[in-house]
Amino acid sequence: MKPAPELTAFVDHYWIVTWDLRGQSPYEQQVLPHPAVNMTFKAGRCRIAGVPQGRFSEVLQDAGRVFGVRFQPGGFRPFLGAPISTITDRFLALDEVFGAAGRHLEDAVIAADDPAAVALTDGFLATRAPRHPDPAAELVAAIIAHSATDPGVTRVDELAGRFGIGVRQMQRLFADYAGVSPKWVIRRHRLHEAAARATGETDLDLARLAADLGYSDQAHLTRDFADMVGLPPFRYARAQ
Structure with missing residues (x-):
């Protein structure tokens, strides 16, 4: 709603x-x-x-x-x-x-x-909201939205460059407004993407998924996924 x-x-x-x-x-x-x-x-x-x-x-x-x-x-x-x-x-x-x-x-x-x-x-x-939005908050929201919708974004410097700001400036903005680092946000969005693609898959190509999401190999993706979701990707896909 x-x-x-x-x-x-x-x-x-x-x-x-x-x-x-x-x-x-x-x-x-x-x-x-x-x-x-x-x-x-x-x-x-x-x-x-x-x-x-x-x-x-x-x-x-x-x-x-x-x-x-x-x-x-x-x-x-x-x-x-x-x-x-x-x-x-x-x-x-x-x-x-x-x-x-x-x-x-x-x-x-x-x-x-x-x-x-x-x-x-x-x-x-x-009654408690500011009358005018904060431009810095709007920028952070736009950066996070871009990270969520573009699975090709896998690096902090790449994300900062797309918005014409420096990495350190973006890190400071994220600490103030998002509460987590840009690296955390990118990784979290890629894990959401992995979970969405694993749902309903009967023949999950984990090596291709890892490459698409910017992971160095499928073992790295499997560790991240299991740490966050509680199951490795193949078991998660079967459970879904």
């Missing part, structure tokens, strides 16, 4: 996960993170999640619902008021950023149905 028009520079989308596993065993959901901050609302646990650099999993059990806000890369910077790298691999309570108003939002969103939760969060963030 998309945010209100005045929030599109800051919020990518709202997402909702529901499950009902009553009478069944808990299920561990593996998540391949994106370079974005999320704010999540779950009964008994509402929080702001900085970008996790390693593998992330969530155990689902009984029945439940999570309402989430995925911010644009760099989009949470004005709300945090500090470099996004300060919350990388960390979780914050909403009141650590928004004070008592954050606790009130938690209660309201948990009690609301999905459309009302979107409206509540739209209104809450709109």
Whole structure:
């Protein structure tokens, strides 16, 4: 679900996960993170999640619902008021950023149905968002979007050159607005690409996939993929 028009520079989308596993065993959901901050609302646990650099999993059990806000890369910077790298691999309570108003939002969103939760969060963030987007945040978002959509991008210097900036300048911008390095972002996007191409494949050409994604060999891709996803590519493809 998309945010209100005045929030599109800051919020990518709202997402909702529901499950009902009553009478069944808990299920561990593996998540391949994106370079974005999320704010999540779950009964008994509402929080702001900085970008996790390693593998992330969530155990689902009984029945439940999570309402989430995925911010644009760099989009949470004005709300945090500090470099996004300060919350990388960390979780914050909403009141650590928004004070008592954050606790009130938690209660309201948990009690609301999905459309009302979107409206509540739209209104809450709109009153706190800057009137004018930050050009530096827009640049970081554009660079990250380019990395995501062009699988041919495999090197930091190549990505910086396409936007006419230096590598060190891009590294500083990413630390401030994205919370992770350009190298991490490129590698993560290539792993997302590998996971997408492995899904449903019955005859995965791992050597070709590694070459397409800029890896020196298939062993390197296999190590990266297993570290992040929890399974090597062939086992992941079979599981899908």
